[in-house]
């Protein structure tokens with residue numbers, strides 16, 4: 001069996017979960033370091049929630065192994081693991097006829113939280129709901145309910161916090177508030193496992209992301225994934241097209257290809273933008289071109305995602321000239 005290792009909050013080895021004939025996820029392996037914000041991305045039905053529920057001891061894996069917050073994921077360790085983690089599920093799971101405070105009191109009791117009063121006050125402040133503590137959960141908006149669910153997940157002061165689409169259905173301002181809360185938790189050293197469909201959210205918040213579609217497609221830092229998947233390129237904008245682009249770009253160090261667009265723009269495929277850019281600039285000046293801009297093309301995490309999930313979805317044209 002895998003031993004617990006310092007510095008790792010999650011170790012997942014060839015984990016699989018099937019429901020009868022249906023494979024929810026298969027042969028998934030990754031590690032999450034203590035204090036990391038780890039994004040888990042994938043299309044609907046990819047197996048994200050099932051992974052969260054499996055690592056959270058709510059479901060038994062079909063195959064494979066894992067260590068969660070230092071403890072091997074086995075049925076006999078369920079109580080011990082649940083003491084160290086918390087899950088904010090896809091749907092908040094609150095008692096709508098109880099007030100916010102009553103809900104938190106109920107769950108604090110269930111989780112056997114020490115000093116429940118102070119703890120509840122603390123989490124209410126953390127999610128900025130202190131002034132709504134007396135409101136019935138049924139009378140709260142979706143975003144406010146989401147915040148109560150987050151408060152509930154924080155009650156037990158978890159080492160590892162699983163957030164299953166915490167910003168689904170929230171307006172941009174409410175989503176920003178959740179992002180700020182996640183930032184605050186990270187500063188306190190809480191490890192966060194975040195599933196999301198908001199790719200810009202993952203790009204902004206996560207140290208590393210995994211892309212799942214039943215099997216794991218990739219794991220890495222967003223910038224690493226971009227560089228792995230897409231050729232590096234420089235975009236040059238000129239006032240007028242070059243009379244002889246072959247003469248200008250041909251044979252420049254670090255430039256492996258180029259393509260022109262209709263409006264005096266050129267996409268240059270390069271091995272390293274920092275190496276290629278000075279030579280490209282000199283060549284353009286020598287060709288007496290009027291340069292509007294030379295920039296490094298930025299692919300987003302969304303491009304990476306679409307490329308891995310559905311390669312036909314985006315234009316990845318990097319043709320040589």
Ligand SMILES: Nc1ncnc2c1ncn2[C@@H]1O[C@H](COP(=O)(O)OP(=O)(O)OP(=O)(O)O)[C@@H](O)[C@H]1O
Nearest residue numbers: 019022023024042043044045046047048049050051
């Ligand atoms: N209790 C269950 N019984 C049978 N099949 C299930 C069960 N839970 C999940 N599944 C199936 O497992 C697959 C993965 O579902 P899961 O909820 O993990 O996806 P997800 O990545 O969280 O998707 P979404 O983005 O829509 O939330 C789906 O095909 C789903 O129908």
Ligand SMILES: [Mg+2]
Nearest residue numbers: 048049050090
């Ligand atoms: Mg889900």
